[in-house]
Amino acid sequence: MSETAFAPLSRKDMARRVAQDIPEGWYVNLGIGIPTMVADYVPASREVVFHSENGVLGMGPAPAPEDADPYLINAGKQQVTLLRGGAYVHHADSFAMIRGGHLDLCVLGAFEVAENGDVANWATSANDTAPAVGGAMDLAAGAKRLWVVMEHTTKDGAPRLVKKCGYPLTAMGAVRRVYTNLAVLDVTPQGFAVVEMAPGLTFEELQARTDAPLQMAQPDSEPGETA
Amino acid sequence: MINKIVRDMAEAMQGIPDGATVLVGGFGSVGQPDTLIDALIEQGASDLTVVANNAGTGRVGLARLMELGRVRKIICSFPRSAGSVVFEELYKAGRLELEIVPQGTLAERMRAAGAGVPAFYTPTGYGTLLTEGKPTAEFCGKMCVLEQALPGDVALVQAHMADRWGNLTYRRSARNFNPVMAMAAKLTIVEVDEIAPLGTLDPEAVATPGIFVDRVIQLPRTAA
Numbered sequence: 001m002s003e004t005a006f007a008p009l010s011r012k013d014m015a016r017r018v019a020q021d022i023p024e025g026w027y028v029n030l031g032i033g034i035p036t037m038v039a040d041y042v043p044a045s046r047e048v049v050f051h052s053e054n055g056v057l058g059m060g061p062a063p064a065p066e067d068a069d070p071y072l073i074n075a076g077k078q079q080v081t082l083l084r085g086g087a088y089v090h091h092a093d094s095f096a097m098i099r100g101g102h103l104d105l106c107v108l109g110a111f112e113v114a115e116n117g118d119v120a121n122w123a124t125s126a127n128d129t130a131p132a133v134g135g136a137m138d139l140a141a142g143a144k145r146l147w148v149v150m151e152h153t154t155k156d157g158a159p160r161l162v163k164k165c166g167y168p169l170t171a172m173g174a175v176r177r178v179y180t181n182l183a184v185l186d187v188t189p190q191g192f193a194v195v196e197m198a199p200g201l202t203f204e205e206l207q208a209r210t211d212a213p214l215q216m217a218q219p220d221s222e223p224g225e226t227a
Numbered sequence: 228m229i230n231k232i233v234r235d236m237a238e239a240m241q242g243i244p245d246g247a248t249v250l251v252g253g254f255g256s257v258g259q260p261d262t263l264i265d266a267l268i269e270q271g272a273s274d275l276t277v278v279a280n281n282a283g284t285g286r287v288g289l290a291r292l293m294e295l296g297r298v299r300k301i302i303c304s305f306p307r308s309a310g311s312v313v314f315e316e317l318y319k320a321g322r323l324e325l326e327i328v329p330q331g332t333l334a335e336r337m338r339a340a341g342a343g344v345p346a347f348y349t350p351t352g353y354g355t356l357l358t359e360g361k362p363t364a365e366f367c368g369k370m371c372v373l374e375q376a377l378p379g380d381v382a383l384v385q386a387h388m389a390d391r392w393g394n395l396t397y398r399r400s401a402r403n404f405n406p407v408m409a410m411a412a413k414l415t416i417v418e419v420d421e422i423a424p425l426g427t428l429d430p431e432a433v434a435t436p437g438i439f440v441d442r443v444i445q446l447p448r449t450a451a
Contacts, residue, residue: 053330054254054403070257071398077255077308088399090406090434091254092338095331099351123356131327132307133357138331141350172354 006200008152008181016041018107018149018179022048026104027097029053029139031121032076034149035107049085051103053135055094058086075135098135099142106143108136110150110175112165115191115212117175119148120167133170140171152180152209159211161185161192182206186217193217231393232422232443239263239416239444240270243381247272250337250379250408251279251289255308258401260385260418262446264288267383273297278337278379280330280404282306282314293317300324302377304333327357334407336377341410341439346375382412386435389419390426393440394433402434409439416442 009017011034019041022028029051030036039061042048050059052074059074060081067081074080082088089097097103110121119140122133140146153159161178177195178185183206184195195217197206207214233239240263243249249267253259268291275298282301283289290313292298301323306314317323328336329351339347348371352358362373384405386395395417397405409415422445 052400054257054400056400069399071401073255073257073400077257082399088397088402090402091330091334091404092407095334099331099335099349132305133327133329134305135330137329137355137357138351141353142331168356169354 006182006198006202006205008198010181012037014149014179014181017184018147021177022046022105024048027051027057027102029098029103029106029143031106031108031136031139033109035109036074036076038107038149051094051097052080053091053094053098053139055089055091056080056082056086057089057094057097058083060086095135095138095142098138101142101144103139103143105145105147106139107147107149108139108170110148110160110170111167112160112162113148113150113175113178113187114162114165115187117173117187118165119146119170119175120165121148121170123168125167136170140174145176146171146174147177147179148175149179152182152206157209159209162211182209185214188217190215228391229437230391231437231440232389232391232445236262236266236269236444239442240266242414243267243270243272245272246274246276247380248276248278248378250382250404250412251277252382252384252403252405252408254280254400254403256284258385258397258403258405259288260383261288262418263383263385263416263444264292268292268295268297274299276300276302278302278333278377278408280304280333281308282311284308284310284312286313290314293323296322298323300326302326302328302333304328304330329357332374333377334404336374337379337404337407337411340376340378341407344376346373348373377411379408379412380414382408382415384409384415384417384435384440386417386419388421388423388428389417389440389443390423390428390437391443392425393417393435393437393443394428395419395435395437395440396428396432397434406435406439409435414442415440416444418444418446420446420448
């Protein structure tokens, strides 16, 4: 790809950008990878309750080494803490929170998102040598809204925002909003609508890196509420 | 006098037949009943169907049971993880059947088994490879798939404390699948760190009441 003047967001900046859009009071599940980092950028003064599917509601950050508790982990199996007001539940109750529509938001990583909101994030072929899905399908189908945060293209430059997913689906029509290193886009009945772009990037340059046709969002649209 | 506390592992594992469906608690290594898994290896039952969130790591515990050829099929949500070498070897060699189930559907299928619900509809997994061929129907404007209850012959459970009636408490996120598995099996065997005198566990803190528990074994105390 030729030298360009725009500045793609770092992984940290992508996480920071997602965190900006999470209001106080929401119950939120964060997937593994960049989504996990989102919690680091929600200021402590804004009360957001993080849920981990292994039965933790009110999850806090990683402990100081001397406070590490082997019985308290997150879905990525990293040691975490419980905030004041937090609670433990068993797996069926934890997934009742997910599947029963009680979570305001789930943020997942993905391989591909299609313009109709289909998402593929668990397997890279139908004959994956050792597939694993975890809670992704429950989260994608059950949360009140699903946002995806991912690189705009693959390492080889292939688009990840596509007309139709090529990889096996996690859920159909589930994604409301996508945060990439190049742009924030809403999934609308008319396809992807660009909410904002990385500094210096033009619409044409963004479209060139996107398989699905893009349009500019209406300026007054609320975060991810257009679908 | 009701006393579900057994004296030794042989008594705890007695009567697990070949071909049994064994529900194994835990999420990764947290809440996983390692001592009972080792006892199952010792006990000898084979042709097992194992239901667990993960498919073991390294060459110990669940991975060891699989490596010994004692597991015919594994039902789990996330078999591939760091160090799941035995699973990957057996699966690639075609020596292990695998049923991947979305994690919440896995938990709910066992909860349903414990609650006498033979099947239920859920939107999770609709239109994906994991639900191909399952009956579908639309409810409240959402397309759903029919999932069946997943009962166990045996559940291997880890808890923190138990009394002689089999009431259980857990530690933080080590609770995970253990209570639903305890509900879903005909024979529920529990390893605990501590036995509490009857009446001393706070009834408000009991996460699994003894009605779901058949046998309890206390683990030897390890040096802190």
